[in-house]
Amino acid sequence: MPFAEHPSPETNPELGLFTAFERVRTPETGRMMARWAGGLGLLVLLTGFLPWTQNIRSNGQLTTLRPQDRPQTVPSTIGGRIKRWRVQEGQLVQKGDTLAEIIEIKDKYFDPKLIQRTREQLEAKINGLRENTAKTVALGNQQTALRGGLEASLAKARNKVTQSTLKIRSDQADLVAAQADFTIAQRQQERQEYLYKQGLKSLTELEQRRLKFQESTAKLNAVQNKLGVSQQELTNSNLELASLAAEYADKLAKSESDRRSATGYQFDTEGQIAKMKNELANLSIRSGFYFITAPQTGYVVRALKQGEGEIVKEGEDLITMMPANPRLAAELYVRPMDVPLLRVGRRVRLQFDGWPALVFTGWPGSSFGTFGGIVQVIDNIDSNGQYRILVTQEPGTEIWPAPLRVGSGVYGWALLDDVPVWYELWRQINGFPPNYVGAAPAYPAGDDKGGKADKGKGDKKAKAAGYGDETE
Numbered sequence: 001m002p003f004a005e006h007p008s009p010e011t012n013p014e015l016g017l018f019t020a021f022e023r024v025r026t027p028e029t030g031r032m033m034a035r036w037a038g039g040l041g042l043l044v045l046l047t048g049f050l051p052w053t054q055n056i057r058s059n060g061q062l063t064t065l066r067p068q069d070r071p072q073t074v075p076s077t078i079g080g081r082i083k084r085w086r087v088q089e090g091q092l093v094q095k096g097d098t099l100a101e102i103i104e105i106k107d108k109y110f111d112p113k114l115i116q117r118t119r120e121q122l123e124a125k126i127n128g129l130r131e132n133t134a135k136t137v138a139l140g141n142q143q144t145a146l147r148g149g150l151e152a153s154l155a156k157a158r159n160k161v162t163q164s165t166l167k168i169r170s171d172q173a174d175l176v177a178a179q180a181d182f183t184i185a186q187r188q189q190e191r192q193e194y195l196y197k198q199g200l201k202s203l204t205e206l207e208q209r210r211l212k213f214q215e216s217t218a219k220l221n222a223v224q225n226k227l228g229v230s231q232q233e234l235t236n237s238n239l240e241l242a243s244l245a246a247e248y249a250d251k252l253a254k255s256e257s258d259r260r261s262a263t264g265y266q267f268d269t270e271g272q273i274a275k276m277k278n279e280l281a282n283l284s285i286r287s288g289f290y291f292i293t294a295p296q297t298g299y300v301v302r303a304l305k306q307g308e309g310e311i312v313k314e315g316e317d318l319i320t321m322m323p324a325n326p327r328l329a330a331e332l333y334v335r336p337m338d339v340p341l342l343r344v345g346r347r348v349r350l351q352f353d354g355w356p357a358l359v360f361t362g363w364p365g366s367s368f369g370t371f372g373g374i375v376q377v378i379d380n381i382d383s384n385g386q387y388r389i390l391v392t393q394e395p396g397t398e399i400w401p402a403p404l405r406v407g408s409g410v411y412g413w414a415l416l417d418d419v420p421v422w423y424e425l426w427r428q429i430n431g432f433p434p435n436y437v438g439a440a441p442a443y444p445a446g447d448d449k450g451g452k453a454d455k456g457k458g459d460k461k462a463k464a465a466g467y468g469d470e471t472e
Helices: 020-024 028-047 114-198 203-288 336-341 421-430 457-464
Strands: 051-064 072-075 080-085 098-103 291-293 298-303 317-323 328-334 347-352 371-383 386-393 409-420
Touching: 051 386, 098 317, 114 203, 328 336, 328 347, 328 371, 328 409, 336 386, 336 409, 409 421
Parallel strands: none
Antiparallel strands: 051 328, 051 409, 072 317, 080 098, 098 291, 298 317, 328 386, 347 371, 347 409, 371 386
């Protein structure tokens, strides 16, 4: 038996005559592929149980966290003509350094001594106000003197009225006496006439009595005239008393009118002085606008006006500046359905344009060339259907590259929970949102230089910003 003598197939000389066995035996290549397929299947099965970090991917660009760190234009506060440039593009300038110098183009400001002359006008107005104030005081003193004179004159006139009244009383008493004397003299004359007719009295005695009667009559007339003069003097005294009040009232009214005119001029002068002070202050401040200065330390990016002698309008931009040492932040945009999964303090991995990176979004620890960040700001309103978030450097991680510039592209993905790979595949196939259970890690927002994070501060900032805790 050939097979008994040659048990080994390799040494059997008749082995080549039998081919059926070769046809039914499994090829070696098939066995190898089956082993590889089983190994790959087992590897895929094991891979399905590996942890996978869910994430929210988004694109954006670099910006700054603080508004004062963003590129800005330096305008000309006043209109003018460029006299001289003091800087060149790309130059680092300090805060307050002169960027450009301009000169006036309005004719009302051409006078080089305009401020000095305006100050002289102001001094003249102030001196005029001082003199007008003295005039007002003098008019007040004049009114006081007039009132005093009025009181004295009225007292004098009243005294004269009193004197006239007393004189009338005296004249009236004299009149009564004169009338009594006239009556007696008249009776005596009548008796003398009767006695003369009877022959008892002589003609001489009768004539003496007649003379005495004429004297009494004259005295009576004199006393009556004197009483009339006294009454006229009383009337004149009363008229003088009334005229004194009217005369002094006219003088006081005129003095009061002059004083009020001086006071009105004083108020008008004070208003003009205030206006001139305002104008002088404006001119002094305007003179400082002839030099365009840097609002903060930074780099001159571009001059928006060329050459010297070019006219610039009021408020027109002259230079674009980029502040030095800005605090960079990644400006990313996420979908509205992903916003509830984010909060201030959540970790983010970033990839910057120009820096090579090998990215495994689900395994951030295995990624290469990416940088850490934390969510600092979440907008409350959407921008074109998406919500903006600002991401700053994560403390304690690698420093962001120094050559980064505002406006550079950035790709980021916010890190969520760790789930098995099979669960992530199942979620992606069904279109379910990411799973969110845990809270965001706590990092001190505002610290972009690294360091130890304080526990719980991220959650506090999230509550302070108005974001509530998500539920499972």
